[in-house]
Amino acid sequence: MDAHSPSSSNESPWLPFESRRRARDEKREAVLRTAVALFLEQGYHRATLNDVAKRLNITKPALYNYFRGKDEILYECWSIGNELVDECIAETSAGGGSGLYKLRKLTVRYAELMTADYGKSLVRFDIRDLSEDNRKIVQTAKRRIDRAFRDYIAQGVADGSVKPCDPKLAAFAIAGSLNWIGHWFQPGGELSGRAVAEEFAIRLTEGIAKTTTQTTSTRKTTALEKADKPPRKGNASREETSEHHTRTAARAAGQSKRARSRLR
Amino acid sequence: MDAHSPSSSNESPWLPFESRRRARDEKREAVLRTAVALFLEQGYHRATLNDVAKRLNITKPALYNYFRGKDEILYECWSIGNELVDECIAETSAGGGSGLYKLRKLTVRYAELMTADYGKSLVRFDIRDLSEDNRKIVQTAKRRIDRAFRDYIAQGVADGSVKPCDPKLAAFAIAGSLNWIGHWFQPGGELSGRAVAEEFAIRLTEGIAKTTTQTTSTRKTTALEKADKPPRKGNASREETSEHHTRTAARAAGQSKRARSRLR
DNA sequence: ACTATTCATTACCCATGGGTAATATACGGG
DNA sequence: CCCGTATATTACCCATGGGTAATGAATAGT
Numbered sequence: 001m002d003a004h005s006p007s008s009s010n011e012s013p014w015l016p017f018e019s020r021r022r023a024r025d026e027k028r029e030a031v032l033r034t035a036v037a038l039f040l041e042q043g044y045h046r047a048t049l050n051d052v053a054k055r056l057n058i059t060k061p062a063l064y065n066y067f068r069g070k071d072e073i074l075y076e077c078w079s080i081g082n083e084l085v086d087e088c089i090a091e092t093s094a095g096g097g098s099g100l101y102k103l104r105k106l107t108v109r110y111a112e113l114m115t116a117d118y119g120k121s122l123v124r125f126d127i128r129d130l131s132e133d134n135r136k137i138v139q140t141a142k143r144r145i146d147r148a149f150r151d152y153i154a155q156g157v158a159d160g161s162v163k164p165c166d167p168k169l170a171a172f173a174i175a176g177s178l179n180w181i182g183h184w185f186q187p188g189g190e191l192s193g194r195a196v197a198e199e200f201a202i203r204l205t206e207g208i209a210k211t212t213t214q215t216t217s218t219r220k221t222t223a224l225e226k227a228d229k230p231p232r233k234g235n236a237s238r239e240e241t242s243e244h245h246t247r248t249a250a251r252a253a254g255q256s257k258r259a260r261s262r263l264r
Numbered sequence: 265m266d267a268h269s270p271s272s273s274n275e276s277p278w279l280p281f282e283s284r285r286r287a288r289d290e291k292r293e294a295v296l297r298t299a300v301a302l303f304l305e306q307g308y309h310r311a312t313l314n315d316v317a318k319r320l321n322i323t324k325p326a327l328y329n330y331f332r333g334k335d336e337i338l339y340e341c342w343s344i345g346n347e348l349v350d351e352c353i354a355e356t357s358a359g360g361g362s363g364l365y366k367l368r369k370l371t372v373r374y375a376e377l378m379t380a381d382y383g384k385s386l387v388r389f390d391i392r393d394l395s396e397d398n399r400k401i402v403q404t405a406k407r408r409i410d411r412a413f414r415d416y417i418a419q420g421v422a423d424g425s426v427k428p429c430d431p432k433l434a435a436f437a438i439a440g441s442l443n444w445i446g447h448w449f450q451p452g453g454e455l456s457g458r459a460v461a462e463e464f465a466i467r468l469t470e471g472i473a474k475t476t477t478q479t480t481s482t483r484k485t486t487a488l489e490k491a492d493k494p495p496r497k498g499n500a501s502r503e504e505t506s507e508h509h510t511r512t513a514a515r516a517a518g519q520s521k522r523a524r525s526r527l528r
Numbered sequence: 529a530c531t532a533t534t535c536a537t538t539a540c541c542c543a544t545g546g547g548t549a550a551t552a553t554a555c556g557g558g
Numbered sequence: 559c560c561c562g563t564a565t566a567t568t569a570c571c572c573a574t575g576g577g578t579a580a581t582g583a584a585t586a587g588t
Contacts, residue, residue: 024534043392045309048575061578062536070576128307166463173467176444177437184436199430203437207471284556284564291565312545325548326566334546530588537582544574552567558560 028066030056036077036117044074044129075134078125081118082141085110089148099156100209106152107174108201114181115193123182149175153208163208174204292330294320300341300381308338308393339398342389345382346405349374353412363420364473370416371438372465378445379457387446413439417472427472438468 034055038047049070053060067073088109092102113119127138149171156162178200185196298319302311313334317324331337352373356366377383391402413435420426442464449460 027535043390046392049577050575058535059537060576061538064577065535126307128310165467169460169463170467172444172448173441173464176448177441179447180436180440180443183443184440196433199433200437203429203434203471207467288564313547314545323567324546325568328547329565532585532587534585535583537580539578539580541576541578543576546571546573548569548571550567550569552565554565555563557562 024066031063031066032073032077032080033117035073036080036121039074039077040117040120040124044125071130071134074125075130075138077118077121078130078138081113081120081122082138084113084118085122085145086141088113089145092152093148098159098161099152099154100161100205103149103152103156103162103174104201104205106148107178107204108197110175111178111181111197111200112193114178115185115187115196120182120185123179146171146175156208161210163210165208170208177204288330295327295330296337296341296344297381299337300344300385303338303341304381304384304388308389335394335398338389339394339402341382341385342394342402345377345384345386346402348377348382349386349409350405352377353409356416357412362423362425363416363418364425364469367413367416367420367426367438368465368469370412371442371468372461374439375442375445375461375464376457378442379449379451379460384446384449387443410435410439420472425474427474429472434472441468 031052035047035052038052038055041047042051049060049063052073053063063073067076088106092106092109095102095105097105110119114123127135130138150167153162153165153167153170157164157167181196181200185193187193191199295316299311299316302316302319305311306315313324313327316337317327327337331340352370356370356373359366359369361369374383378387391399394402414431417426417429417431417434421428421431445460445464449457451457455463
């Protein structure tokens with residue numbers, strides 16, 4: 001599994017340190033994966049830190065090596081989900097296309113996020129369980145997501161791909177329906193997350209689209225095929241911020257910007 | 265306020281008893297009104313029974329004269345909301361009309377419910393906070409609501425008022441959007457509950473309706489005007505079950521069927 | 529080998545809050 | 559006038575669970 005055995009004594013003295021740091025981050029993420037799953041299946045208040053620890057084969061105080069407290073764990077779970085959404089928005093905004101095209105693209109991706117744990121955490125967790133500071137961050141982020149939907153709709157109205165409507169209410173209607181997926185979707189059902197996402201993307205946007213899509217429900221192509229401007233796909237401006245851990249003595253310092261690894 | 269002063273000694277010995285019972289029910293409902301408001305604004309777990317009592321100018325143990333415990337209060341709040349929904353469904357099913365008409369009727373009413381406290385309790389409260397028995401009741405009721413949406417859609421597909429689609433997914437999409445209203449709507453905003461309901465009814469059904477409604481958003485007529493079969497309005501089969509209190513010695517017996525007074 | 533750091537454990541603290549017991553007050557009926 | 563019922567209060571119990579202190583076992587670096 002690990003490629004760094006401590007056999008060769010000198011040569012690359014950084015690796016042990018790096019591998020330690022990596023191991024630590026992996027454990028941190030394991031805590032979050034376990035926590036988000038447990039918070040979702042039992043609810044934040046019913047799930048105890050003992051439960052989380054037990055599922056990881058450790059004890060409660062060990063968790064405090066990685067997090068300041070329960071609410072910080074909650075926040076970090078939410079934060080991962082938020083990063084995933086931010087990526088969706090960034091990619092959608094970066095790629096071109098009509099307002100309708102962007103709206104559908106975001107809808108598909110967002111819907112699929114709602115079928116996975118970290119996505120669900122965005123809509124199932126209660127903002128009031130967070131600290132004052134984190135709560136403000138979350139509120140701001142929520143507004144940003146709402147803005148994305150509204151902007152795409154407004155853009156679609158402007159460029160003619162979307163029927164004239166109130167972007168605010170339309171965004172509420174679409175996002176609400178998507179958010180609700182996070183409440184009812186259970187993996188293992190008859191529908192895969194992807195299938196639900198595709199279906200919802202069509203259903204939710206056909207009402208306001210100028211170009212009426214055929215909804216025969218037996219279609220097997222992607223939800224985006226009919227959008228009026230497929231963008232050139234390829235390099236989508238992968239900005240890699242390469243945030244570095246400044247881990248010093250302070251145990252479990254507030255490191256809300258975790259290394260951008262392939263989570264989930 | 266009360267018309268029953270104890271001056272005249274005999275004549276109508278029932279009244280004092282009746283008035284006591286009425287007073288009791290009013291207090292019970294006052295508790296529920298306060299509780300639902302508090303549970304919504306603070307969340308069930310953060311809101312304590314002391315908070316509820318304090319807001320009523322009483323103390324915590326006094327609540328136990330009316331309810332067995334916190335979870336029962338939660339259940340009763342939910343139950344009132346559920347009764348309101350049941351009335352909507354009953355009236356909608358009783359009145360005639362096409363599938364689309366019924367779907368829109370239910371959508372409008374349900375949306376408006378979501379803008380009020382007892383309606384919100386249907387979607388904001390966590391089923392896992394209830395006792396085993398009550399949880400089963402709630403789950404059954406939720407399925408019944410879902411069934412209503414699906415039935416109307418399927419009926420619409422059958423009678424040609426709704427485009428062919430998967431009733432299950434369409435119902436999820438519509439109900440999800442409506443349920444989400446209970447999460448974001450705050451009275452006192454720029455939009456009234458009724459306005460939101462009307463707008464959503466149009467927006468959510470126009471995607472699957474065969475008869476495309478004009479969505480100019482400057483329209484001021486009701487959401488139902490274009491439906492293809494306005495039913496004869498009038499006596500809508502008011503079944504009054506006339507449930508009676510069997511209040512005996514047992515303090516706060518399980519009286520999940522409260523007197524059907526004008527709540528809210 | 530020696531030492532410092534990391535990370536986990538056991539044992540504990542204690543605020544919170546749902547729920548109960550004992551008790552006081554008001555009131556209707558005989 | 560007294561009693562039973564209903565309803566409220568004060569004072570308390572105690573299980574729960576987040577969080578901490580003291581401590582022990584690995585491991586890296588010199």
